[in-house]
Amino acid sequence: MAVEFHELTHHGRGAISVVGVRGEGSDGVLDSCFAPVSGQSFSALKNRPIVYGIWNSTGEDLVVVRIGNDAFEIQCHGSLAAVDAIATDLAAGGAVQSSDAASWTLARNELQAEVAKAMESCLTQRTARHLLQQFQLWGEVNFNDPEIAREALLFTTFGEKLTSPWRIVLCGRPNVGKSSLINVLCGFERAIVHATAGTTRDLVSQHTAIDGWPVELVDSAGIRDEGNAIEQAGIEKARQLIADADLVIHVVDATDDSSFDPLLSQHRAGLVVVNKVDLCQQPAVPQTDCPRMLVSAVTGLGMDDLQAAISKAIVPVVPGDDQLVPVSTMQRRRLEQLA
Incomplete structure (x- = not known):
């Protein structure tokens, strides 16, 4: 050798x-x-x-x-x-x-080895704990039980995200505070923040963890009809990302009831965040079927509740320790054959 x-x-x-x-x-x-x-x-x-x-x-x-x-x-x-x-x-x-990454592990079979390879791309302690549990389960799984396969396939998306972050897009009209919210959620300033509407001309993304889940927060350009060619290019990118996002957060200004865009909320919005509630006594809260969160990126009011809501939105059900989860395409296909 x-x-x-x-x-x-x-x-x-x-x-x-x-x-x-x-x-x-x-x-x-x-x-x-x-x-x-x-x-x-x-x-x-x-x-x-x-x-x-x-x-x-x-x-x-x-x-x-x-x-x-x-x-x-x-x-x-x-x-x-x-x-x-x-x-x-x-x-x-x-x-x-x-x-041959699998040959460097203690895997008993090729499907268990898939989990070992996934561990190389693990991003947080919480996802690492899930992958360690899956490594054990995939070494013991009974491939004669179709019910086990059907239950496991329900967690396909969850398994995929153990090695790649959930993408969360913050969208809304200019100057509603999307950049400020990103900065607070990340714990440091990454996005440009300015009082002038349309300051964020391009997409700014930042990787962080919310409740232990790896996420990519995307601060989109403010969506509006006017603006120069550079701003419009960023806006078009934002529209494309909204369509592919795991979660869309529609940010509105509590002091401006015209900042709510019904079309955005109809386009896969998962949460509506009413920002700047520290600036008014009666926030302008839009009427929508989406869950609404009242927050202030400046004072921190409501930010803990917002993080909890984001966590629940991206992972509505956390699989138990004994729940088999596919973490690779090979595992998913094998389960589909069995189911």
Whole structure:
């Protein structure tokens, strides 16, 4: 077996990354890249399960852990640059990058291995807990019970979102406070905020977590008929995103009863948020069948309730610990065949 390596953690920024190396001659490849602080070669330290040292090309302090015969884990800094440098050096030393992620897991079958691959793209602690539970369930599932398959397929969308965020689009007329709401929900200022209507000329998106669920908040351009060509291009993008969003939030101004656009609420709006309630004693609350939330992005009034409403809207039912959930296309197709 040739010496192989594979990034075991998600390929992205983090505190720590882990790169697996295996195959006869692995210690020799590591000798060419890694210098233990003891001054000895790595291959001479066969009796040490954990070796601390320096990665030659970057000067980074890291740890190499022996996990079996000719099998090792390089535990390094979680930056992309650090991982890419290790991959480059291992390849230069004769190792081959493995594309078979499943073979690096403890999976009992290919469907369980799909969950292991999904874990590499996990975004929050809450979704990680669900995926760990699914890893166990997919190793024990009874594929002779159509009812199990039918129940699992009810959570197809939920399973897809465990590895990609729910997209939430905030739409509405200019200057109703969409950018300010995005900033409060994210906990820092990302979108441009200005008193001039139409300041947000393009789509601004930010990834965050709400109630532990990964979400992408999209601050759309204010939708209006007038405006220059640049603004209109942003508005057209916003209309396209609204059609594909997992949740549409229609933001209106509590001080302006003309800021409500009935057409927007008819177009898949899930929540109507009445912003700026701190500026008036009697907010202009539109008549609509959609749930309405009264908030102030400035004072924070109603923001906790808004986050709870968003969480309920994107995940109306949270599957129990013993509920099978498909997290990949392969799993979904297998369940459809059984059901």
